[in-house]
Amino acid sequence: MVAQKKVxxxxSVCGSRNYxxxxxxxxxxxLEIKKFCKYCQKYTLHRETR
Structure with missing residues (x-):
């Protein structure tokens, strides 16, 4: 069994990698999706990092 690669x-506001x-x-x-940022305390745009 091989582990999945994760990103x-x-x-996009504070730069923290939350998910x-x-x-x-x-x-x-x-991928760009709006998710809740616990540091900004609001829904912000999150972008996929590699």
């Missing part, structure tokens, strides 16, 4: 989602997701090799662009 982090970083907050991790499984890497998808078929995805061409970096």
């Amino acid at each position: 982090a989602l970083a907050c 991790t997701i499984a890497a998808n090799p078929n995805r061409q662009e970096r």
Whole structure:
């Protein structure tokens, strides 16, 4: 059994890496999604980091 590769989602406001997701090799662009940032205390845009 092989472990999945993971990538982090970083907050675009404060830069903290709050979430991790499984890497998808078929995805061409970096994922951008609105998620709650516990440091900013609001929903902000999070971008996939590699």
